[in-house]
Amino acid sequence: MTVHAEAHSFDPAPVATLEFWGRTAEERETTFKELRDERPVSWHPPLEGNLLPLEKDGIWIVVRHADVVSVSKDWETFSSAQGVTMEEMPEDMAAAASSFLGMDPPRHTRLRRLVSSAFTPKQVKKIDDQINNQARRIVDDLLDVGDCDFVAQVSKRLPMWTIFEMLGVPQELREEGYRAADGMVAYLDEDAAAGQDALTFQMNALMTLLNIGVELAEERRARPTSDLMTNLVQAEVDGERLTDEEIGAFFVLLSVAGNDTTRNTTSLTMKALCDFPDQRKLLLEDYDGRITTAIEEFVRWATPVQTFRRTVTRDTELNGQKLHGGDWVVTVFASANRDERVFDDPHAFNILRSPNPHVAFGGGGPHYCLGNMLAKTQLRHLFKELLFRVKDIEVGAPTYLTSHFIRGVRAMPCTFTR
Amino acid sequence: MRIVVDRNKCTGLGICESLAPDHFEVNDEGALVVLRDSVSEDELDAVQQAVEGCPTEALRLEN
Numbered sequence: 001m002t003v004h005a006e007a008h009s010f011d012p013a014p015v016a017t018l019e020f021w022g023r024t025a026e027e028r029e030t031t032f033k034e035l036r037d038e039r040p041v042s043w044h045p046p047l048e049g050n051l052l053p054l055e056k057d058g059i060w061i062v063v064r065h066a067d068v069v070s071v072s073k074d075w076e077t078f079s080s081a082q083g084v085t086m087e088e089m090p091e092d093m094a095a096a097a098s099s100f101l102g103m104d105p106p107r108h109t110r111l112r113r114l115v116s117s118a119f120t121p122k123q124v125k126k127i128d129d130q131i132n133n134q135a136r137r138i139v140d141d142l143l144d145v146g147d148c149d150f151v152a153q154v155s156k157r158l159p160m161w162t163i164f165e166m167l168g169v170p171q172e173l174r175e176e177g178y179r180a181a182d183g184m185v186a187y188l189d190e191d192a193a194a195g196q197d198a199l200t201f202q203m204n205a206l207m208t209l210l211n212i213g214v215e216l217a218e219e220r221r222a223r224p225t226s227d228l229m230t231n232l233v234q235a236e237v238d239g240e241r242l243t244d245e246e247i248g249a250f251f252v253l254l255s256v257a258g259n260d261t262t263r264n265t266t267s268l269t270m271k272a273l274c275d276f277p278d279q280r281k282l283l284l285e286d287y288d289g290r291i292t293t294a295i296e297e298f299v300r301w302a303t304p305v306q307t308f309r310r311t312v313t314r315d316t317e318l319n320g321q322k323l324h325g326g327d328w329v330v331t332v333f334a335s336a337n338r339d340e341r342v343f344d345d346p347h348a349f350n351i352l353r354s355p356n357p358h359v360a361f362g363g364g365g366p367h368y369c370l371g372n373m374l375a376k377t378q379l380r381h382l383f384k385e386l387l388f389r390v391k392d393i394e395v396g397a398p399t400y401l402t403s404h405f406i407r408g409v410r411a412m413p414c415t416f417t418r
Numbered sequence: 419m420r421i422v423v424d425r426n427k428c429t430g431l432g433i434c435e436s437l438a439p440d441h442f443e444v445n446d447e448g449a450l451v452v453l454r455d456s457v458s459e460d461e462l463d464a465v466q467q468a469v470e471g472c473p474t475e476a477l478r479l480e481n
Contacts, residue, residue: 073475105426112429117448121432121439361473366429368473373436 008058011035011042015061018048018188022402025303025334029347032063032335040064041321047404052088052199059086059309059328060321065339065359067319068331071310072363078310078329079104080367086309086330086404089202097184097206099249101257105366114235114242115250116370118166118228124373127166134161135381139389143418150395150414154386155266158378163258167251168220168227173212180208181255189402192410206252213251214244260406261304262375266382267398267409268302273387274395276349283351284387291383294351295376300358301349306334306407308362333359334407391417419457419479421465423450427476434468434477441465450476 013031014020020028035042042061046054062068071078081104083094094102100111117123138157145153160178169177183205186192193201220230232247242250273280283294312327323329336359338346343353361369369375386393393416401408421441428450434442440461443451457465457479469477 109426109429113448116430117444117446119432120430120444120448121435122444364473364475366427366474368429368431370429370431373432 008043010045010058011039011061013039013042013044013061015042016044016047016059018402021188021404022400024400025306025407028334029338032332032338035061035063036335036339036341040067041319043321046088047086052090054088056326056328059330060318060323061330061332062318063332063335063339064319065336065342065357068333068336068359069363071318071329071331072308072359072367073365075104075366077313077316079313080108080310082311084308084310086307086328093203093206096210096245096249097252097256099246099253101253101367108366110237111246111250112366112370114232114237115228115254118231119370119374121373124377127162128377130165131158131162131377132381134158134165135378135385138382139385142390146418147413147415150270150412151263151267151398151409152411153414154382155263155270155409158266158382159259159262160255162374162378163254166228167216167254168225168229169212169216173215176208177212177255178259180205180212181259184209184252184256185260185403185406185408186401188404189410192401209252209255210248213248216251217244217247257369258371258374260408261369261371262378264304264406264408265299265302265375265379267412268304268407269298269379269383270386270393270395270414271398271409271412272298272301272349273383274393279349279351280387283383287384287387290351291380292376293354293356295379296356296358297349297351297353298379299360299375300337300343300353300356302407303334303337303358303360304407305360305362305405307332307404308367331363333363336363419462419465419481421452421455421457421469422478422480423452424476424478427474429474429476431473433471433473437471438464438468442468 013035040063043058044061045058046056062071080102084098084102100108138154142153164174187198187202216229217233221233224230232250283290307330310329312323312325314325316323340346361372396413398409398412401410430444430448430450432444435444441453443453445451469479
């Protein structure tokens with residue numbers, strides 16, 4: 001139990017309730033704006049509905065862009081090694097679910113490099129055609145099906161297809177893998193969990209993914225190919241091969257990080273392009289010339305990863321608040337990306353916004369999104385197909401996932417002229 | 419001007435390569451290779467963007 005020298009009283013903003021994270025992002029933004037203006041580093045009770053009861057007397061919520069960036073960069077003071085979500089989870093579960101995301105340098109650096117070599121500009125360029133073909137086939141299928149749920153028919157498909165292709169997951173395991181990857185972030189959502197308690201539901205999803213990862217690793221040890229899983233089973237860190245647990249955790253991390261991010265950015269961008277027709281027109285006028293700048297705005301707008309958590313390693317101060325070793329600090333990317341101190345007219349979707357120093361790929365530092373270039377390639381190809389081939393595509397009202405971690409769109413109807 | 423890399427901070431993301439491909443390349447092992455560490459006047463703009471664009475603050479320019 002963290003004991004504070006000064007007695008803190010809890011902030012009145014309801015950030016630590018499940019009800020809050022079941023609201024829409026626009027509703028949450030009203031609260032974040034108030035916090036940004038008046039109480040940029042605020043003290044809240046532990047999140048209700050924890051997977052495990054939290055042995056802390058409270059958590060810090062950090063909402064301004066500048067503070068989110070400084071916490072993200074200073075990994076020595078704000079450690080990832082004790083978990084990265086705003087909920088306590090069993091230690092073995094956290095390790096199995098987060099791999100190098102839940103580590104600090106130097107171990108983080110060594111493990112991350114094993115995967116990062118598959119995400120370099122040259123490697124992403126090599127699979128550019130593959131991603132382009134996948135995007136084209138997804139839109140072919142959409143055109144065949146007609147009006148439908150955009151999430152199921154479009155957003156969901158590309159990210160996992162790309163990642164499972166990179167890892168070399170065989171076709172017969174993919175459907176199961178997709179469902180489990182979904183379950184990893186949907187555990188707080190009552191509809192998704194369908195009567196199971198959050199811990200059981202998430203544990204089942206985790207075990208499914210771990211098993212697929214370990215099974216694939218065994219297969220690649222026996223019959224190496226040129227995919228990422230083969231690299232992982234052959235890699236050595238400090239003279240030692242990776243264990244099944246480590247490879248399984250890699251697999252889980254890539255499946256989760258490569259799934260929800262691009263998928264929800266796709267849904268939320270499609271909605272934004274319908275809500276802001278002038279911006280859609282601007283983009284269509286010069287797609288190739290404007291898409292690079294526009295994608296930065298797509299990810300700022302969507303901010304699919306809403307929060308990360310760090311643990312304070314030594315007494316320090318942040319924007320006037322005294323933090324103590326052991327304290328939990330939650331950085332709210334969703335708020336930082338609407339910070340009027342940094343972005344002019346932050347609630348306008350502006351595809352020409354430049355500079356656009358958003359923190360949707362992280363606030364900088366060692367955990368900056370490994371897949372950022374892959375994500376941009378996916379979005380570039382997919383929206384080109386969608387906007388030029390699907391006549392008059394429009395989307396209706398989305399339904400959202402309840403989650404403090406991922407800003408998720410569960411379903412969103414779409415219509416177009418056939 | 420010369421490019422200096424802090425190897426403890428670099429994670430091999432390759433954002434520098436995408437901004438200044440004449441100077442930076444991430445190799446197949448995921449390590450950053452500085453192709454040329456000297457920067458001429460007309461290359462300065464691109465290299466400066468790469469330095470400022472590095473999310474891990476691993477790059478700087480020295481006289």
